[in-house]
Amino acid sequence: MTEQGNRAAGPDADLTRWSAAELGRAIGAGEVSAEEVTRAHLDRIAAVEARVHASLHVDGEGALAAARSVDSRRAAGQAVGPLGGVPVAVKDVLVTRGIPTTCGSRILENWLPPYDATVVERLRDAGLVMLGKTNMDEFAMGSSTEYSAFGPSYNPWDLSRIPGGSGGGSAAAVAGCEAPLAIGTDTGGSIRQPGAVTGTVGAKPTYGGTSRYGLIAFSSSLDTPGPVARTVEDAALLHAVIGGPDPRDSTSIPAPVPDVVAAARQGASGDLTGVRLGLVKEFAGEGAEPGVSAAVRDAIEALTKLGAEVVEVSCPHFRYALPAYYLIAPSECSSNLARFDGVRYGLRVGDDGTRSLEEVMSLTRDRGFGPEVKRRIMLGTYALSAGYYDAYYGQAQKVRTLISRDFAAAFAAADVLVAPTTPFVAFPFGARTSDPYQMYLADLYTIPSNLYGGPAISVPCGLSEGLPVGLQVMAPTMADDRMYRVAAALESTVGLFTPPEL
Ligand code: GLN
Numbered sequence: 001m002t003e004q005g006n007r008a009a010g011p012d013a014d015l016t017r018w019s020a021a022e023l024g025r026a027i028g029a030g031e032v033s034a035e036e037v038t039r040a041h042l043d044r045i046a047a048v049e050a051r052v053h054a055s056l057h058v059d060g061e062g063a064l065a066a067a068r069s070v071d072s073r074r075a076a077g078q079a080v081g082p083l084g085g086v087p088v089a090v091k092d093v094l095v096t097r098g099i100p101t102t103c104g105s106r107i108l109e110n111w112l113p114p115y116d117a118t119v120v121e122r123l124r125d126a127g128l129v130m131l132g133k134t135n136m137d138e139f140a141m142g143s144s145t146e147y148s149a150f151g152p153s154y155n156p157w158d159l160s161r162i163p164g165g166s167g168g169g170s171a172a173a174v175a176g177c178e179a180p181l182a183i184g185t186d187t188g189g190s191i192r193q194p195g196a197v198t199g200t201v202g203a204k205p206t207y208g209g210t211s212r213y214g215l216i217a218f219s220s221s222l223d224t225p226g227p228v229a230r231t232v233e234d235a236a237l238l239h240a241v242i243g244g245p246d247p248r249d250s251t252s253i254p255a256p257v258p259d260v261v262a263a264a265r266q267g268a269s270g271d272l273t274g275v276r277l278g279l280v281k282e283f284a285g286e287g288a289e290p291g292v293s294a295a296v297r298d299a300i301e302a303l304t305k306l307g308a309e310v311v312e313v314s315c316p317h318f319r320y321a322l323p324a325y326y327l328i329a330p331s332e333c334s335s336n337l338a339r340f341d342g343v344r345y346g347l348r349v350g351d352d353g354t355r356s357l358e359e360v361m362s363l364t365r366d367r368g369f370g371p372e373v374k375r376r377i378m379l380g381t382y383a384l385s386a387g388y389y390d391a392y393y394g395q396a397q398k399v400r401t402l403i404s405r406d407f408a409a410a411f412a413a414a415d416v417l418v419a420p421t422t423p424f425v426a427f428p429f430g431a432r433t434s435d436p437y438q439m440y441l442a443d444l445y446t447i448p449s450n451l452y453g454g455p456a457i458s459v460p461c462g463l464s465e466g467l468p469v470g471l472q473v474m475a476p477t478m479a480d481d482r483m484y485r486v487a488a489a490l491e492s493t494v495g496l497f498t499p500p501e502l
Contacts, residue, residue, distance in 0.1 A: 015040040016177040017498075020086045020234040023180060027085035030074065034067035034085025038129050041087045045131070045178045048502045053153050054163075054173035056092050057100045058132035063087065066129045073127075083237055084127030089179040091170050092133040093140050094225065095214040096120050103216050104136040104148040104166075106367035111345050117214025118249065119183060119225045119242045126241045131179055135169030138370045139337065140190055140218045142166050143442035146433055147372045155198055156499040157467055161426040164194030164442075170228045171198040175499050181238050182228040187219050188325055189422070189446030191226045192458035196421035196470025199460045199497035201235045201487065202228050204446075206477045207453035208253040210239075211246035219332040220251075222325075222450045231496065232459060232488040236264035239480070255478065263481035267488030273307035275486065278414025281314045283445065288423040291464025296420045299461035299471045302493045303418070303486065311414050315406035320399045321447045326440060327383045327396035328451070334380030337373065375436065400451045407452045411476045416486050419445050421458040421470035445472060455480040459487040460497045468497055 012018065015037050018026075026032045042060050049055060070085040095101050095113035097120075102108040116124070123130060137147040145152040145168035155163040156176035163172040170182035171194030184191035186204035195202025203226045210225045217223060227238035243257035277300065288296070304310060339345070342361050369377070383392035410417055423444055432438040449456040454477045458470035471490060475483040 016044045018180065019231045020083060020180040020229060021231070021237060023086045024082045024084060024237070027070070028074070028080055028082070034070040034129060035064060037085060038063050038067040038087055038131075041131060041179060048176055048178065051154060051159055051502060052156060052172050052176045052178065053151060054134055054169045054176060054178055055089065055132045056102055056104070056135050056150055056169070059099055059130065062099070063129050063131050066124070070127045070129070080127045083241060086128055086181060087131045087179050088123055088128045088238070089131050089134045089170060089173045089182040090120060090123070091136055091167050091182070091184050093136060093185050093216050094120055094183065095216065096130070096133065099133065101133065101216070102150070103140070104138040104150065105369065105373070106149045107340050107369060108345055109367065115214065118211035118246045120214065122242050123183070128181070128241070134167070134173055134182060137166035137168070138373050139216070139333070140166040140185060140187055141333070141372050141376055143189070143193055143439050144432065145169060146429065147370055149370055152429065155426045156502055157199065157426065161428055161467070162197070163426070164197040166190040167228070168194045171195055171200050171202065174198070174200045174228050174230055176502060180230065181234060183225060183242070184228045185215060185223055185225050186450065187222045187224070188329060188450050189443035191228060192446050192456060192470065192472060193422045193442050195228060195458040197426040197468060199468030199499060200228055200230055201232050201457065201459050202226070203235050203239060203457040203483070204449065204455060205239060205243055205257070205480055206253065206455045208251045209257055209455070209478070209480060210243045211249045211252055213246055213248040217336040219329040220336065221332060222329060232484060232491050233261070233264045233268065235457070236260040236484050253478065258478065258481035260481050260484045264484040264488040267485035268492050270306050270489055270492045272303060272486065272489050275308045275416070276414045277303060277308050277310050277486070278313040278410050278417040279310055280318060280410070280417055280419055281312050282316060282318050283419050287441070287444065288420050289425065289464065292420050292423060292425065292469050295462030295464055295469035296471055299490055299494065300418055303490060306489050306493065308486070313410040313413050313417065315403075315410055315448070317399060317402040317406050318448050321403055321451055322440060322444060324396040324399040324403070325443070325447045325451060326379070327392050328400065330376040330380030331383050331393050332380070334377045334384065337377060372436070403448055404452045407448070407454060407476070416482050417474040418486075419472050419474070421445060421472040425464050425467040425469060449474050453477050455483055457483045457487045459490055461490060461494055
């Protein structure tokens with residue numbers, strides 16, 4: 001059932017199977033129009049969305065208008081760029097002007113943002129065609145999309161299983177060929193973990209390498225927008241479009257993104273001579289399923305056949321990453337989410353010409369936050385309270401510094417670190433909702449890079465029980481190019497992963 005290996009190799013009659021790079025090239029060469037490409041994806045959405053539920057909003061008319069504008073610019077002889085006319089889906093945590101943006105929450109239902117996030121603006125400027133907004137755990141808190149107020153998304157590999165989270169909608173859309181590209185956001189793993197469990201490529205850029213302007217804040221010191229794709233080159237192309245300095249984001253890094261596209265192409269040649277892969281000693285035996293460990297071991301061996309060298313590194317504080325994250329992220333969220341007070345966003349007084357302030361307040365309270373968001377706000381408020389601040393929030397910040405020092409020491413001995421992306425393959429719905437800690441474990445291996453701020457990518461490396469496994473490649477801050485090189489080299493030997501037909 002599973003074809004593995006050659007999807008991007010030859011032209012396929014079905015445009016939804018093409019890579020973004022191929023689509024962009026064919027559109028640029030006039031072999032296919034952006035409108036045709038967009039229609040093919042809208043048809044695919046119409047055919048599978050009832051089963052996958054990757055999206056919260058599909059903007060068919062807007063997408064076709066954007067595609068036609070790319071076609072007419074091309075016809076007028078203007079350059080449209082490598083991703084001009086290529087469809088993209090955007091996680092519903094990024095604001096889009098005049099297009100519903102809910103963050104997977106009832107509290108933002110009916111809200112129409114008055115502006116575009118920088119990432120969205122850059123997509124439009126580069127001629128990408130936005131298909132719509134993807135499903136997510138409420139306010140990006142979760143690892144399965146089961147905390148979306150609008151129902152979960154389904155994993156195209158097995159519709160009885162979760163597509164990861166919080167960005168499960170973006171990953172499901174790309175794995176299910178509803179879009180060749182999507183945007184996710186990664187605070188503790190929400191691009192990489194969905195990537196791993198859906199057999200897609202997901203990259204968290206260096207913190208500050210992609211703008212947070214217009215990204216509805218969960219944990220401001222961690223939130224990072226990034227690309228989701230089916231190939232490493234596609235992820236790099238998208239990363240190059242959305243990344244780089246933004247004067248509207250005070251934590252944006254004032255330096256260009258390294259040449260991630262060139263690095264991905266270099267990696268695809270399959271030569272990793274002299275590249276040192278660091279294996280984190282403390283991750284060994286840390287709770288990964290045997291099938292996941294085996295696939296990751298095989299992937300690392302495949303990388304050594306391409307010339308890479310394996311070194312063991314020690315990161316003794318990584319074991320405290322999960323507890324530190326679950327103090328820092330809730331603390332920041334308890335402050336950030338205070339703005340959703342039922343007055344400023346969502347339902348408005350006078351909507352439908354009728355609603356009074358009292359009605360709006362009581363409707364908003366009824367709709368309220370879901371259980372996971374409430375749990376985080378309570379945790380964060382407690383951790384920040386007078387008397388407990390030093391013991392919890394202050395202590396977690398110290399651990400964060402120690403984790404960054406572990407990375408610095410590891411990167412003196414290794415060029416990149418490699419590890420599983422997630423300890424387990426896609427799990428069945430309901431398997432981890434009764435015990436929050438079991439859900440939090442999904443991000444055991446992804447959280448250290450968030451606390452440190454460095455880039456990390458998940459690339460499909462094999463199957464376990466017929467389900468995809470991701471290899472995670474972590475790099476030093478602002479060395480995003482390195483992870484693309486290693487990920488592309490792996491892809492060149494293990495091939496691409498296509499889910500069974502839906
Ligand atoms: N699963 C993690 C959490 O629930 C990560 C979320 C994210 O990266 N947005 O907080």
